[in-house]
Amino acid sequence: MTLLERIGLTAPIFQAPMAGVATPALAAAVSEAGGLGALGLGASDSEAARAMIEETRARTDRAFHVNLFVHATPPTDAAREAAWLAALAPAFAEASAEPPEALTSPYTSLAEDNAVLAMLCEERPAVVSFHFGLPEPSHAAALREAGCLLLASVTSPAEALAAERAGMDAVIAQGYEAGGHRGMFDPDAPDDRLSTMALTRLLVRRSTLPVIAAGGIMDGAGIAAALSLGAVAAQLGTAFVACPESAADAGYRAALAGAAADHTIMTRAISGRPARCLANRFTRLGETLPVPVPDYPRAYHAGKALNAAHKAAGEPGYGAQWAGQGAPLARALPAPELMTLLIDELKAV
Structure with missing residues (x-):
């Protein structure tokens, strides 16, 4: 069989x-x-x-x-995680928010x-x-x-x-x-x-x-x-x-239906592990930060908080808008x- x-x-x-x-x-x-x-x-x-x-x-x-x-459950690396949160602080400030005081595993x-x-x-x-x-x-x-x-x-x-x-x-x-x-x-x-x-x-x-x-x-x-x-x-x-039927939010759907679908990128910045995402403000930020990303899934704590802050301010470009390279072929049915x-x-x- x-x-x-x-x-x-x-x-x-x-x-x-x-x-x-x-x-x-x-x-x-x-x-x-x-x-x-x-x-x-x-x-x-x-x-x-x-x-x-x-x-x-x-x-x-x-x-x-x-x-x-x-x-594998990562050990806490307080210095590395503090440096990452400090590097993200300006992006949080753009949404009138503060980064988490410390990272935890979601x-x-x-x-x-x-x-x-x-x-x-x-x-x-x-x-x-x-x-x-x-x-x-x-x-x-x-x-x-x-x-x-x-x-x-x-x-x-x-x-x-x-x-x-x-x-x-x-x-x-x-x-x-x-x-x-x-x-x-x-x-x-x-x-x-x-x-x-x-x-x-x-x-x-x-x-x-x-x-x-x-x-x-x-x-x-x-x-x-x-x-x-x-x-x-x-x-x-x-x-x-x-x-x-999916739980994708409006910003994710709009990005998938737009020009962003033509440009996916593999990034660690959002979660701490390599993941393919629609190119957005978070992926571009991740390419510029001078400090190493904390381990998965602890880095995701910061990524989720940053997205939530910007989403509340009306900016969807910090979401984990995961998508494969065939994204332009998506059909909203x-x-x-x-x-x-x-x-x-x-x-x-």
Whole structure:
């Protein structure tokens, strides 16, 4: 039985989890159309995550997938973090605001969140995926015992091999074109910056696991290209941001529909990890600051606060407007219509 058959899909389309942007309404719509909807739970505590799962199940009885962060928890570097906050102070002042007195971690890694793990084992989502690394062996065993299929985002053949050895059921090949956070296990390691198509083909040839291609794929032709290289499915994120079911705010939607879509950039400034974003005031600021960015996710505390201050003042250009290099191809359609169009385009190819 193929991976898609095990999940019960009729279309080889995965919606990217996109924490903070994906919603139960979006996930359910994609799943109802035959793809695999997704929820990004990495930014949620166990109660909020359970509520999102329950709401999605109220909207669909089809499978969907949930995604968790498994980043290493960084130590506090008070001097480095103070220097970063001082460097951001003028940008805060532009919005008549003050930076936080100190940074904290807004997200807890699954590696240290037993409450989320226990909730997942109770809720038994069909598919659980991991970003930034692999789960502890005991955590993977518990989820597998609960009946969950396990997927890992990888950016290199070496990471794919580690995922295979860890007993993952499939890998998501995240190319350098992809929007949002780069899923590298070690964000400070050398990055070969493999493209989606090159990485997909390498993993199809070298790995025994099914491969889901992710990064820069926006339409049926892109899905077909990934399938022609041996992927079993394609994962699309930016393509769904413009859907009314997503939680993207008005500033994000306007930027995606405008000239900013032609200029994405990989930046650490917003969160502390490399992530592809629409070029905006925050990404430009990040290129000029003379001090090193604190580690993820502690830097994100400052990034979120700076965005909130400017958003309150009517300036949307400090948001985490994650988007892949295919952003100009985004279509602002309801998710069911977009799924129908993607499937029709794929059939036409």
